[in-house]
Amino acid sequence: MSVNRQFRLKQRPVGRVGRADFDLVESPVPEPAEGQAVIRTLYLSLDPTNRVWMTDMPQYLPPVAIGEVMRGGGVGRVVASRRPDLKEGDLVTGLLGWQDYAVAGAPGELFPPTVIPDGLPIPIPSLMGACGMTGLTAYFGLTEIGTPKPGETVVVSAAAGAVGSVVGQIAKIRGCRVVGIAGGAAKCAFITEELGFDAAVDYKAADWKEQLKAATPDGIDVNFENVGGEIMETVVGRMNLYSRMPLCGMISTYNDVQRPRYDLTPFLMKRIRLQGFIVLDFKDRYAEGSIQLAQWLLAGRLKARETVVEGLEGAPEALNMLFDGGNIGKLLVKL
Template sequence: MSTLASLANHQVRLASRPTGQPTRENWEFTTEPVAEPADGGVVVKTLYLSLDPAMRGWMNEGKSYIPPVGIGEVMRAGGVGRVLASKNDQFAVGSHVMGSLGVQEVASFSADQIKRAGLARIDLRAGSETQWLNVLGMPGMTGYFGLLDVGQPRPGETVVVSGAAGAVGQTVGQLAKIKGCRVVGIAGGRAKCDWVVSELGFDACIDYKAGAVKDGLKEHCPQGVDIYFDNVGGEILDTVLTRINRKARIIICGAISQYNNTTPVQGPKNYLSLLVNRARMEGIVVFDYADRYPLAVAELAGYLKDGRMKSKEDVVDGGVQAFPETLLKLFTGENFGKLVLKVAQD
């Protein structure tokens, strides 16, 4: 009890909505005391936070798949933590949990808020804390349901995935290999490309910083592209559209190249390739599959265990103070693997 009273909860709040790339001025740092949980409530110590491209969208005003973060609110973030205090039978003190903790050192939840935050216990025997934010977390679920449900891959098909070394990309590519597909990644830089081929087992990877993506697709997808899992949008999406096969599926998961635009989003000018090829372009939002997460986690944890799937997290050990700068790594492509902010030692 006295433990909680001694804690100062450092937080990062959204101070203003950015135009283009977020700057330090868009954030406010606050400190709050920590109170005992109410009946049915729980208090969680944040250990690791997931930093994701989608965060940039949550900072904008306007209708989207979830409401924007309000001005003055603690920035939304998924994370892994440990229960510090509990008045809820589901969450024993000391157990590990995952959910929407926010960019703060301590997250307190009422019984209602537990549900809204999607707070759930996690089993560290299935994966490490950072793997629970990667292949066993939202990115993994996004890759799993995006590829399998929307993409419906068949053995022998060619799957191309952009952001190949990123959180979603690594799950998509490895899962497509497991399902019997030819897999070609697109990533920025030799190191990332080498890694997805030599470590993750992709058939090839195109370094978009080193040469024309079009030439890479011609070389590495001699049978054309059956599935394109798009995390980036922009020119790369347009280029892949010129190489798709009949009845191809393009999964729109994100468009990181466009998120900090101050000009209008660049629409895919080659979209009529969908017509010529009777192809389809479809969006995925992972929350729609929440009732099937446990099955997907079990399958993916099995692959981690038998070594068919690997994961790489880029862990920045900086605490919540480092959140603003760390987030920007996603947009420069500086991160290598799923970007995670370490907030506290377990």
Template sequence: MENFFDFPLTASKPMITANHQLRLQTRPKGLLAPGDLQLVESPVPELHDGQALAKVKYLSIDPTMRVWMAVDSYLPAVGIGEVMRAGGLAEIVESRHAQFKKGDKIVGLTGLQEYVVIESESKLPFQKVPSIPFVSDTLFLGVLGMTGITAYFGMTEIAKPKKGETLVVSAAAGATGSVAGQIGRIHGCRVVGIAGTDDKCAWLTDELGFDAAINYKHADWKEKLAAATPNGIDIDYENVGGEIMDAVLNRMNLHGRVALCGLISAYTNETPGPVNLGLIIVKRLKVEGFLVLDYASRFTEAAMELGKWKMMGKLKDRQTVVEGLEKAPDAINMLFTGGNTGKLIVKV
């Protein structure tokens, strides 16, 4: 019915009515199989006062999504039948929200879907992103987004690099590792990356300025790691775990530090290679795990610093963009098969 008396309405019908979503159907075993995430069409709910509707433009594809599909961790597991949780960048298309107006761009947990309703109160709120000439929106999911910010806090608060130290980064050609290694360079470290293809290794040394890069798929990679770290290793920025972490710990110097960012080799594989924890005692290592979410109140500070380095040309990045919401399950698998270089994004 029309609102003849111009009274404020409590709910309004959105102009967009259909929303495609990927909902969790079954908890994956190993890599995602067809049907673990199911594409469904749902109605867009009516907007109430305090809500806004945003169109999702880009989705951030992150290893932690595989964990969210399987078990309770730092966030509860995604429930069966629920829209799959994911970070994304979206643009407000209708608003009855005090903070956001039509056209605003925001980042936050959009979920794997075309449209997201923004609530006035949320535990994990959305943040507005600025429109900066010549700066691509997707940077706010990568270098200036969660993965860049993870590398920033992992390096500055946990690893605390000092000039002349040797830093080794695993999954070094990925979104987080590539930034962590470059932050090590900015702080004057000798930086050695570990990655899964020769092309990725060439990108690390030729474009990002890593001192050396080791392809862990070559049989002699441990000897090459030893040759690339003649003075031992002072900092392990660990993204992988298993056999790679074990080899790095073997070369750590006394009182070295391990910034434990992630253990991707364990996310799809129930038995990743063993890590000899005795090395932590023998070498008196300081091992500290961290979560980027713990630094939420300082995200702007990190983004400003990363943005400054990016503008000065000290931070380079690459993105792997997969087109289409329906391709998101394949994209998630790419993280575990090494299909991405730099930040992996789905363009919706």
């Protein structure tokens, strides 16, 4: 490929993300300057946080500027390098952006890409999902903030998604009763039959609140919160005294123009510990988490699932799958 296609943010999306919110710009494949490397993108990771980065609300990284290449995590291969830490042929992961070729060491870079050992017995998509950032999000959020004890009840929303599916499996490894909330029969079957969750709640069913009640006879000790909105409020209503709530995301609300609002009274009365977190908070411990996740995967205790969309050009529309429930497991774009 002799051109570099880049999705540049044209305007801040209102509601759903559309193709019209981006310019698809073609330019020559970049050449590395001294201290830079050029990376061919192989896969892009689509995550709820992409939607947040498109807004200018206060957030944990700078918003993507209008005209800037859309920020996104990915895995790629170094095709040219003039820096000592990256050599041609290296497999790397980092914030490659929604483009065919990324420049490591370019101005404004937030984090440099890091090398992934080549030839691991784990396919790249799983290295990006269950053993990658979303797996680490699940691992640290559940174990460090949720602090589940054997026999406790853990509820996770967006349970068939990249993070939720790993949260539930780790909670099972930790000896918990695990209840997943997901949309539709296929996802519910996936988390109970394939992943071994104790129960699934189909939030698209009319009786989902009764399903949740029936699935949590002893209340809820850990709520790993991914979605926000009415689902979160209903779960909070069943949380126990001294329960914990790692707040990972509120995806059901990211397309809302108005930020939704919540009653904090249950947090006071039930002494719930709510802790927002981002996987970056644990960046000094990625190695520990990655090794643990890889061990579980190779031992068959952790199952990885991905939904792969082909072609960079489909990235903006594909992102909506996260909000529409169109993916199971990790959502990736293959370039």
